Amino acid sequence: MNGESVIFWVTAFFAIVGAVGMIASRKAVHSALWVAFAMVNLAILYFSLEAPFLGTTQIVVYTGAVMMLFLFVLMIVGVDSSDSLLETIKGQRLLAILFAFSFGGMLVAGITSNGPAKVVGLTAANTESGGNMQGLSQLIFGKYLLAFEATSALLITAALGAMVLAHRERWTPRKTQDQLQRERTLSGHPTPLPTPGVLARHNSVDTPALLPDGTASEISLPAPFRGTSEVESGPTEVTK
DSSP states (O other): OOOOHHHHHHHHHHHHHHHHHHHSSSHHHHHHHHHHHHHHHHHHHHHHTTTTHHHIIIIIIIIIIIHHHHHHHHHHHHHHHHHTSOOTTTTTTHHHHHHHHHHHHHHHHHHHHOOOOOOOOHHHHHHHHHHHHHHHHHHHIIIIHHHHHHHHHHHHHHHHHHHHHHHOOOOSSOOOHHHHHHHTTTSSSSSSSOOOTSSSSSSOSSSEEEOOTOOOEEGOOOOGGGTTTTOOOOOHHHHH
């Protein structure tokens, strides 16, 4: 086994681990990280096959741009693990399982139907097409044009599906500024309470503060002083 075979089996194994981790993870952020891990291993495979353009594109565009964009959106919006278990569209799990088995069967059938092609090497293929970029252009926009367009349509469908799944219906009206302010002042003190010693005979932590109506506020004292004989009594009314 040469070095190229070792790189292939190691990176292929880690790519499969990343794919399985993406499916098995219960948190969307972890799934995105597993996908990025699988894409990095695919980029290493491209580099080992002497395809630097595809390897660089895999890292810069897909791993560095697309997946990191998904990751930042998930971290900013926030998707709870309990939310991902709720089906906003009924029957989507069954359809997803059927589609996965159908797509896997088509993929296996397509690979096994073609016999092993004769390997000519990347240098010979580039020389025949006039360069690496020219060869990729001929394959993408020529021989595999239908597959390329189908993949782009699949990506657009996935983006629309993600928008539908992430959409949340608002069952209650949005709270107004007045309602939020009233909720914050349910304790009866819109402003912070005065500190101990304020409007008292002396500045001491064992002297309760006085409220605007002249009564002492025992909750202004530290917890060890409350309800003890060490509390100093302040004036009965505010001096004007």
